[in-house]
Amino acid sequence: MALPSVSRRLRHPFPFAILAIALSLSTGVASAKLRVVASTPDVADMARQIGGDRVSVVTIANPRQDPHKVPVRPSFATRLHRADALVVQGLGLEHAFIPALIEGARNGNILPGAPGYIDASLYVKPLQVPSSQNRSQGELHPLGNPHFNLDPVQGKRMARAIAEGLERVDPSGADDYREGLERFTTLLDEKIEEWARLAEPLRGVKVVSYHNDLIYLANRYGLLQVGTIEIKPGIQPTPGHLENLLRLMKRENVKIIIREISYDPGVARSLAERTGARVVPLAVMAGGLGPEGYVDSIQANLEALVGAVAESGSP
Amino acid sequence: MSFRFHVGRESRRGGAALALILAAGSPLPVGAADSDATTLHEQLEATQREAERTRDEVAELKRHVADLEAAARSADATPTTTARIAPVNADNPAVSFVVDTALDVSTQSSWQSIGYPDGWNFTLKNGELFISAPIDPFLRGYASINGTSDEGFDVEEAAIITTSLPWGLTLKGGRFFADVGRLPHWHDEALPFVDRPPSIDRMIGGESGSEGLEASWLMPIDLFIEVTGGLYDAVGSENLETLNDNGFFGRRSFQELNFLGRIHGYVDLSDTFNAELGGSWTGIPRDEERSLWALDVTLRHQPGTQSSYQGLDLGAEWMWNSQRFTERDDGGAIMSRIRRRRQGGYAYVEAFFARRFSVGARFDYSESPEGAADRARTASAFVTWKPSEFQRVRFQFDNSWGDQQTNQRFTIQWTAFIGSHSHGFAQR
Numbered sequence: 154m155a156l157p158s159v160s161r162r163l164r165h166p167f168p169f170a171i172l173a174i175a176l177s178l179s180t181g182v183a184s185a186k187l188r189v190v191a192s193t194p195d196v197a198d199m200a201r202q203i204g205g206d207r208v209s210v211v212t213i214a215n216p217r218q219d220p221h222k223v224p225v226r227p228s229f230a231t232r233l234h235r236a237d238a239l240v241v242q243g244l245g246l247e248h249a250f251i252p253a254l255i256e257g258a259r260n261g262n263i264l265p266g267a268p269g270y271i272d273a274s275l276y277v278k279p280l281q282v283p284s285s286q287n288r289s290q291g292e293l294h295p296l297g298n299p300h301f302n303l304d305p306v307q308g309k310r311m312a313r314a315i316a317e318g319l320e321r322v323d324p325s326g327a328d329d330y331r332e333g334l335e336r337f338t339t340l341l342d343e344k345i346e347e348w349a350r351l352a353e354p355l356r357g358v359k360v361v362s363y364h365n366d367l368i369y370l371a372n373r374y375g376l377l378q379v380g381t382i383e384i385k386p387g388i389q390p391t392p393g394h395l396e397n398l399l400r401l402m403k404r405e406n407v408k409i410i411i412r413e414i415s416y417d418p419g420v421a422r423s424l425a426e427r428t429g430a431r432v433v434p435l436a437v438m439a440g441g442l443g444p445e446g447y448v449d450s451i452q453a454n455l456e457a458l459v460g461a462v463a464e465s466g467s468p
Numbered sequence: 469m470s471f472r473f474h475v476g477r478e479s480r481r482g483g484a485a486l487a488l489i490l491a492a493g494s495p496l497p498v499g500a501a502d503s504d505a506t507t508l509h510e511q512l513e514a515t516q517r518e519a520e521r522t523r524d525e526v527a528e529l530k531r532h533v534a535d536l537e538a539a540a541r542s543a544d545a546t547p548t549t550t551a552r553i554a555p556v557n558a559d560n561p562a563v564s565f566v567v568d569t570a571l572d573v574s575t576q577s578s579w580q581s582i583g584y585p586d587g588w589n590f591t592l593k594n595g596e597l598f599i600s601a602p603i604d605p606f607l608r609g610y611a612s613i614n615g616t617s618d619e620g621f622d623v624e625e626a627a628i629i630t631t632s633l634p635w636g637l638t639l640k641g642g643r644f645f646a647d648v649g650r651l652p653h654w655h656d657e658a659l660p661f662v663d664r665p666p667s668i669d670r671m672i673g674g675e676s677g678s679e680g681l682e683a684s685w686l687m688p689i690d691l692f693i694e695v696t697g698g699l700y701d702a703v704g705s706e707n708l709e710t711l712n713d714n715g716f717f718g719r720r721s722f723q724e725l726n727f728l729g730r731i732h733g734y735v736d737l738s739d740t741f742n743a744e745l746g747g748s749w750t751g752i753p754r755d756e757e758r759s760l761w762a763l764d765v766t767l768r769h770q771p772g773t774q775s776s777y778q779g780l781d782l783g784a785e786w787m788w789n790s791q792r793f794t795e796r797d798d799g800g801a802i803m804s805r806i807r808r809r810r811q812g813g814y815a816y817v818e819a820f821f822a823r824r825f826s827v828g829a830r831f832d833y834s835e836s837p838e839g840a841a842d843r844a845r846t847a848s849a850f851v852t853w854k855p856s857e858f859q860r861v862r863f864q865f866d867n868s869w870g871d872q873q874t875n876q877r878f879t880i881q882w883t884a885f886i887g888s889h890s891h892g893f894a895q896r
Contacts, residue, residue, distance in 0.1 A: 192705050215739070224768075224770045226734070226736065226742060226770075227692035227734035227893075228690075228691075228734060228735070228736045228742070229742075230686070230690055230692060230893065231686070231689065231690055231691065231692045232518075232551065232690075234636055234686055234688065235688060252890070253890070254893070256892045256893045257686075257892075257893035258686075259631075259633070259637070259638055259686055261631065261861050264631070287854075288858055288886075292856075292857055349594075354801045356732040369498075387856065387857055388853070388855075388856050389823060389824060389856075417822075417823065
């Protein structure tokens with residue numbers, strides 16, 4: 154009979170099976186905390202601030218990565234598989250990795266639309282929503298520009314959506330989450346006033362950025378974005394585009410080039426050398442410039458910008 | 469709010485004027501009193517004028533509000549259409565199309581055993597229509613309809629997958645690429661090279677196309693370990709085609725079906741360095757008594773930061789095949805039964821030097837179904853440039869040698885993705 158030969162072959166143990174059993178024994182007792190997986194350091198920090206001791210938060214994206222290009226690592230699929238909640242920044246920011254990870258995680262509780270899928274963009278009014286869209290316009294986000302986390306006022310709205318999401322998943326902690334939200338928004342309110350004074354020199358300053366991610370920050374503090382190093386979102390610059398940008402910068406007397414830290418410093422540096430502008434690193438996710446946490450990251454971004462503006466003599 | 473504040477401010481001004489008027493009743497020198505009275509009178513008139521202006525503004529605003537309310541009521545009462553009809557395409561699935569075209573030139577005559585055409589050749593390597601969508605809260609489905617220059621259009625995959633089974637289980641059914649090894653179940657356009665490694669073509673029979681049922685389980689531990697079991701008509705697109713073309717659509721005994729077992733793991737060795745390891749067995753218990761064992765290893769350096777685009781992938785896959793060949797006479801009587809064993813595999817490295825630019829090399833070794841007597845080796849070098857996320861140009865040079873004639877081939881591949889195209893987690 155042939156079938157017994159199949160079972161004979163299947164009896165051969167795979168090394169992984171042994172490893173799996175050993176690891177399953179070492180996994181330990183499940184934590185009583187709410188298991189939260191956060192797509193970016195910003196929403197991770199907010200979930201920690203709001204959830205406090207009630208939550209255990211794991212972050213997928215590294216602060217120095219490009220949020221549009223985060224590698225899909227199966228180790229996060231296992232975290233998502235056992236997660237009670239997934240917090241995303243939203244508006245399609247994480248399109249490169251969250252859909253694939255959700256598929257690999259096999260957890261119905263965190264599918265989009267399920268209670269455990271917490272979308273931090275829920276109360277944000279999106280800007281730059283394309284009225285029509287095709288790929289000739291680059292890698293546009295159909296729901297609008299997703300880089301609203303750079304504006305701390307939007308940060309308050311993100312926090313509200315996260316707190317409500319945590320409460321939805323864990324109603325018994327409602328009071329704690331509301332207190333956490335109150336604490337966090339009070340802190341943000343204080344800082345927002347302070348940042349408004351700090352960022353006063355940015356008003357009217359003309360800048361060029363690498364990627365089109367400044368709109369919320371620029372609107373808040375009065376920066377004027379006159380161009381991007383990318384031809385269109387996600388489309389790398391050609392020599393012709395850079396020459397045009399160079400002329401534009403000279404004509405508009407642009408003294409500040411904002412380089413989001415996940416982008417090539419070489420192009421920005423070359424433009425700066427030819428125009429006399431200063432290159433300012435910008436963290437599009439919390440912790441990218443060093444200081445961790447949402448509040449500290451906003452502070453670091455603004456200090457870097459204000460410092461560069463002071464040195465450049467802009468506008 | 470601003471309106472109320474405005475009225476309040478006017479009232480306060482009026483009140484101040486009134487206070488001044490009352491104060492004017494106090495005894496004062498006659499000249500001074502006249503002067504003050506005149507001033508107060510002027511202030512009173514100014515206040516009255518402001519109050520009138522405010523009243524006019526209030527009236528205007530009230531009219532405006534009334535108009536808006538009336539318009540809203542009118543809109544409610546008089547619909548602009550006779551019925552609310554949902555757009556017919558509201559539930560349409562995501563649709564994308566891949567255009568994968570190439571020009572290749574070989575320096576020597578055809579080496580049929582590993583499928584290289586000779587001379588100059590423009591090819592539509594792959595025109596793939598990919599459709600996917602959730603079916604209901606429990607299932608999602610996808611189909612890949614694929615056309616090439618030499619094979620015409622065919623349904624490459626059409627499968628349904630569960631999305632909400634408990635305990636980390638997933639069930640897949642239909643026609644799909646069986647979970648054999650790593651690259652055998654990748655679509656052509658997702659491969660890191662111009663072509664599928666020749667060893668996969670020879671050992672499996674093209675990509676791991678199959679018709680059947682597959683169950684997989686994600687272990688509930690921190691480490692990613694996935695176990696898959698499957699039952700199929702055939703594994704290997706060429707085998708499936710042969711089977712379905714044989715006049716009885718592959719109908720045969722249960723023990724002549726293809727069985728599959730695979731275990732696949734992933735581990736982060738550091739924040740930027742990770743490894744994947746997989747092992748699989750595919751077999752036919754009776755008649756052919758085939759066993760195909762495969763082991764795959766992938767190491768990746770993925771910093772994911774600005775320097776991340778200077779990452780590195782190392783991948784290798786090795787397969788061992790043991791199969792019984794039966795020769796029958798015209799009456800179906802067995803004339804001879806021979807067991808043949810062969811092996812093959814590939815290894816590659818790809819270095820990502822810039823955001824959209826990579827360079828790699830691959831070595832492939834395979835033996836034909838005849839066994840080690842017909843060996844083929846191919847060394848390849850390839851360069852990939854992605855002008856954007858949605859198009860790719862790749863140059864590849866292959867040098868093949870072995871027990872047949874040496875062959876060199878140069879290929880330029882141009883691939884474009886129309887629409888949102890992703891084969892998801894399995895081909896990340």
